[in-house]
Amino acid sequence: MNTTETPSRIKVITGNAAAAIAAKLARPDVVAAYPITPQTEVIEQISTFHASGEMDCELITVEGENSAMNAVMAASLAGGRVFTASSSWGLVFMYDAVLAVAGARAPVVMVNVNRETPGIIAVSSGQQDMISTRDAGWIFLIAEDCQEVLDLVLQAYRLAEDYDIQLPVMVHYDGFFLSYLSEGVDIPEQETVDRFLSVLETQPKRTVLHPGEKLGVGSHGILGGYMELRHKHVTAMERSKAKFEEIDKEFSGIFGRSYGGQLEEYRTDDADIVLVGSGSMCGTIKSVIDDQREKGVRIGLVKIRMYRPFPHKALVAALKGKKAVGVVDRSLAFGFDGGPIYTELKAFETRMDGAQLVSFIDGIANTDITKTNVDKMIQMTRDLADGKDVPEVTWVSYPEANTKGEK
Amino acid sequence: MMSEVRFHGRGGQGVVTTSKILANAFARTGQFGASFPMFGFERRGAPVTAFGRFSDKPVREKTQIYNPNILVVLDPSQKHSPTVFDGLLPGGMLLLNDKKNTGDVSHENLRKLAVVDANGIAMEEIGLSIPNTVVVGAFAKMSGLLDIATVVAALADYFSGKKLAANEICAQRGFQEVQMFDL
Numbered sequence: 144m145n146t147t148e149t150p151s152r153i154k155v156i157t158g159n160a161a162a163a164i165a166a167k168l169a170r171p172d173v174v175a176a177y178p179i180t181p182q183t184e185v186i187e188q189i190s191t192f193h194a195s196g197e198m199d200c201e202l203i204t205v206e207g208e209n210s211a212m213n214a215v216m217a218a219s220l221a222g223g224r225v226f227t228a229s230s231s232w233g234l235v236f237m238y239d240a241v242l243a244v245a246g247a248r249a250p251v252v253m254v255n256v257n258r259e260t261p262g263i264i265a266v267s268s269g270q271q272d273m274i275s276t277r278d279a280g281w282i283f284l285i286a287e288d289c290q291e292v293l294d295l296v297l298q299a300y301r302l303a304e305d306y307d308i309q310l311p312v313m314v315h316y317d318g319f320f321l322s323y324l325s326e327g328v329d330i331p332e333q334e335t336v337d338r339f340l341s342v343l344e345t346q347p348k349r350t351v352l353h354p355g356e357k358l359g360v361g362s363h364g365i366l367g368g369y370m371e372l373r374h375k376h377v378t379a380m381e382r383s384k385a386k387f388e389e390i391d392k393e394f395s396g397i398f399g400r401s402y403g404g405q406l407e408e409y410r411t412d413d414a415d416i417v418l419v420g421s422g423s424m425c426g427t428i429k430s431v432i433d434d435q436r437e438k439g440v441r442i443g444l445v446k447i448r449m450y451r452p453f454p455h456k457a458l459v460a461a462l463k464g465k466k467a468v469g470v471v472d473r474s475l476a477f478g479f480d481g482g483p484i485y486t487e488l489k490a491f492e493t494r495m496d497g498a499q500l501v502s503f504i505d506g507i508a509n510t511d512i513t514k515t516n517v518d519k520m521i522q523m524t525r526d527l528a529d530g531k532d533v534p535e536v537t538w539v540s541y542p543e544a545n546t547k548g549e550k
Numbered sequence: 551m552m553s554e555v556r557f558h559g560r561g562g563q564g565v566v567t568t569s570k571i572l573a574n575a576f577a578r579t580g581q582f583g584a585s586f587p588m589f590g591f592e593r594r595g596a597p598v599t600a601f602g603r604f605s606d607k608p609v610r611e612k613t614q615i616y617n618p619n620i621l622v623v624l625d626p627s628q629k630h631s632p633t634v635f636d637g638l639l640p641g642g643m644l645l646l647n648d649k650k651n652t653g654d655v656s657h658e659n660l661r662k663l664a665v666v667d668a669n670g671i672a673m674e675e676i677g678l679s680i681p682n683t684v685v686v687g688a689f690a691k692m693s694g695l696l697d698i699a700t701v702v703a704a705l706a707d708y709f710s711g712k713k714l715a716a717n718e719i720c721a722q723r724g725f726q727e728v729q730m731f732d733l
Binding site (some may be wrong): 147148153154155288317319320321323324325326327423424426427429430509511512513514 | 566569570573574577578579582583584585586587588609610611612613614616697699700703707
């Protein structure tokens with residue numbers, strides 16, 4: 144084992160630092176944000192970059208999240224490149240502005256550090272804040288590790304500001320498990336990032352507000368006008384799928400890292416059964432898959448990287464013909480007993496040539512999605528493939544949910 | 551081969567920084583390090599646990615560590631805590647910040663004990679009882695997984711100026727003064 148120092152561009156940083164560094168590399172004109180656990184370090188880092196002159200932006204330290212989102216929306220509509228970051232209660236407190244940003248088609252880029260969401264107070268990880276905001280009309284991307292946090296923020300600018308897209312993008316990563324995880328991240332040179340983002344400068348200019356010029360944004364629409372705006376929004380969301388794949392390929396050519404676009408497939412080619420997951424749990428699932436593969440279990444992972452728009456075509460293509468699919472949700476879909484991603488995917492089950500779906504809920508409120516838990520999910524998915532009786536929904540870390548007693 | 555290390559201490563002792571510096575040092579050798587803490591609200595004095603995975607292959611697991619092979623205890627008042635030893639693998643090592651080996655630390659799977667007076671050294675060198683940079687030096691000696699020079703180099707990512715110089719001495723002294731016992 145090598146114990147002495149070797150030179151490298153790799154820096155050991157947290158997921159939060161990776162987000163802040165990516166924001167700095169994107170050279171935003173305006174950053175407005177308010178701190179909240181587990182996102183605070185993002186804002187601390189950006190403040191440090193701003194104070195030292197490394198970051199030449201307008202930094203607005205607002206009195207709350209609602210102002211943060213309104214400030215970046217205004218700056219974005221005036222033609223600026225913007226950044227903000229939030230989590231949980233903060234995201235809830237800016238919710239009306241989150242919707243307004245989408246309605247105005249302002250290409251805002253933000254990170255949301257996933258945390259459980261009100262009403263139960265929980266300073267802990269979970270994707271409930273993402274789920275509570277999923278129909279806001281934003282593009283949602285989800286990172287697995289610190290490198291992907293950095294890379295996705297850079298890709299988010301290319302997607303949001305693309306002339307054919309013009310939609311806000313939220314990059315999600317798990318609070319605690321990624322926000323505070325320190326690991327090696329390859330930090331690209333400024334020149335490389337400038338080159339990657341320079342494509343946007345060659346595109347037609349989007350419509351922006353100018354002082355003294357008459358232009359309405361965020362004005363109201365009724366009947367046909369409303370439908371026109373909404374339909375254009377929906378089709379732009381659909382267009383963003385192929386665009387994201389293109390950006391991923393181009394990113395790979397420049398930075399040498401490719402993730403596969405809307406989905407990352409891990410050892411799925413010859414797999415009989417597949418787990419579908421998102422975020423930091425996927426790293427753990429991959430390591431368990433490697434162990435199980437050595438024992439001859441033909442198992443793979445489909446990682447959702449783009450959650451809004453929902454990548455249903457890519458998912459059907461990846462899961463078609465598999466025997467059984469376990470969908471792991473780190474959140475709840477109140478009104479359904481299965482998890483949110485499971486419930487959405489279930490609508491496409493009949494197109495999967497017999498693949499059967501089963502729902503696993505785990506990782507709520509910092510509950511650890513352990514290797515043992517992943518082993519359990521794999522076993523139950525195998526049982527389903529073998530025609531055994533498996534419950535449709537299992538709360539993996541809360542056995543009381545799986546018995547008939549609790550009311 | 552992967553080492554799984556669990557760190558126990560209290561808010562203000564630099565537990566999280568200890569795990570970060572070591573992950574940093576491993577990355578500097580071309581290996582892989584990943585560390586993260588687990589706590590709710592951040593506050594001084596509250597028990598803090600952190601986890602470190604150090605390996606010659608990329609670390610993909612994002613879970614807490616339940617079966618460590620190495621324990622690092624920065625808070626001597628936790629040296630008898632069953633929680634600290636929970637899940638320790640056979641042949642386990644413990645690095646303890648304590649004035650001396652009091653001879654009463656034991657666990658069925660604990661084979662190597664290393665004791666360093668990190669608070670004492672830190673008081674002498676930096677004037678504060680923040681033991682973390684002494685502990686990272688002692689870790690290099692106990693584990694044999696890192697050169698002290700690499701650990702000292704990693705400190706530059708966390709400190710600068712006079713503080714860096716003082717903390718470099720802390721790490722060097724931790725490496726030199728840690729005492730090791732076979733159990």
